[in-house]
Amino acid sequence: MSTSDKSTNLPSLNPASTGWVLAALLLLIVLALGNIRLLSGSAAPQWDAVDFFGPQFALVGDQARSGHLLKWDPWVGAGGPDWTEPELGATSPILLVASFLSINPQQGYVTYWMAVWAFGGLGMLLLTRHLRCPAWGGAIAALGFVASGFYTGHAEHMSSIYSVSFLPWILWRLDAGLQNRDWWCGVQAGALYGLSALGGYPAFTILTPGFLFLWTLGRVLCRDAGSANGNRRSTPVLAALLLTLTVGVGFVIFSPPYVGIVFGTHGYSDHIGPRP
Numbered sequence: 001m002s003t004s005d006k007s008t009n010l011p012s013l014n015p016a017s018t019g020w021v022l023a024a025l026l027l028l029i030v031l032a033l034g035n036i037r038l039l040s041g042s043a044a045p046q047w048d049a050v051d052f053f054g055p056q057f058a059l060v061g062d063q064a065r066s067g068h069l070l071k072w073d074p075w076v077g078a079g080g081p082d083w084t085e086p087e088l089g090a091t092s093p094i095l096l097v098a099s100f101l102s103i104n105p106q107q108g109y110v111t112y113w114m115a116v117w118a119f120g121g122l123g124m125l126l127l128t129r130h131l132r133c134p135a136w137g138g139a140i141a142a143l144g145f146v147a148s149g150f151y152t153g154h155a156e157h158m159s160s161i162y163s164v165s166f167l168p169w170i171l172w173r174l175d176a177g178l179q180n181r182d183w184w185c186g187v188q189a190g191a192l193y194g195l196s197a198l199g200g201y202p203a204f205t206i207l208t209p210g211f212l213f214l215w216t217l218g219r220v221l222c223r224d225a226g227s228a229n230g231n232r233r234s235t236p237v238l239a240a241l242l243l244t245l246t247v248g249v250g251f252v253i254f255s256p257p258y259v260g261i262v263f264g265t266h267g268y269s270d271h272i273g274p275r276p
Contacts (some may be wrong), residue, residue: 019135020125027121027142031114034147038110045110046156053158056088057109061099069096084260087159089199091256113158120165121146127168130175163200166192167208170246171215177242178219178234186245193246194253205254209247216243 037043045054059082063070070090073082082088089095095112102108121142128138145151145168154160170192177185189212197205219234234242 020129020138023125023135023139023142024122026139027125027146028118030143031118031121031146035114039114041107044106045113048156049109049113049158053156054106054109056082057095057099057102057112057158058105060088060090060095061102061105061108064096064100081260081264084257084264086197086205086254086257087199087201089159089162092195092199094195095199113161116158116162116165117146117151120151120161120168123165123168123172127172127175130172157201159199159201160204163196163204163208166196166200167211170196170208170212174212174242174246175215175219177246178216178239181234181238183242183245186242187249190246190249191253193250197250197254198257202258209243212243212246216240 032039038045044050059073060070069083070088071081071083073080083090098112098115099108102111124142124145125138128141129135133141150164151161170189173185173189173192176182177189193208193212196208216234216239220236220239
């Protein structure tokens with residue numbers, strides 16, 4: 001009568017997975033140390049962060065805790081339809097939850113700010129892992145991404161870093177769909193694209209499909225010899241349909257404020273109708 005070794009049923013640590021976990025921890029530590037004065041409260045946000053995005057974050061949170069969505073702001077410019085301004089995030093479920101939970105507006109805003117910044121770096125780690133980079137290479141790419149001139153130069157512009165932080169996540173899911181011919185991955189990429197527009201800067205919402213198109217074109221034109229799917233390329237028709245699905249799902253999600261710009265700002269903004 002034979003006996004089995006129960007130790008073989010115990011989960012073992014995967015060195016590759018451990019490397020990626022350590023890369024993620026390194027990313028978070030570097031971001032925290034780089035912003036330690038901000039996180040500790042000994043320094044405060046500056047410029048647009050304190051004059052615009054921070055107060056708007058607090059206003060959205062005040063309205064949410066009162067059981068309302070922010071639609072009209074009566075305190076600025078004799079009143080304005082803030083819900084039609086996508087970068088304010090009045091219709092963003094992510095910003096709504098973050099602001100709702102923030103009892104102290106400044107601490108809550110800084111926490112949200114740092115979380116979005118870290119989200120971009122973690123997305124780059126996932127994208128590089130998907131592309132079969134080693135963990136140390138992914139760590140270098142992610143650290144370079146979050147310490148890039150865009151992040152440091154636009155740190156005051158919450159909506160800009162919010163949009164760009166979603167980009168590696170969207171590319172990750174779109175590329176998985178292209179490689180595996182998986183429509184569900186296209187839906188996931190579209191959902192992320194839609195969320196990136198709710199609270200993101202409109203210019204980047206417009207530019208993101210351009211990035212996705214160039215990435216998709218690369219997948220169509222180039223073979224990936226190391227892919228689990230062999231040397232199989234994404235067919236042009238499949239790639240076009242998957243890209244259309246991604247952008248279409250995204251548009252459905254971010255349509256409320258963008259449609260609101262067209263129908264809700266007549267008489268308020270000279271961006272609607274003929275220019276004087």
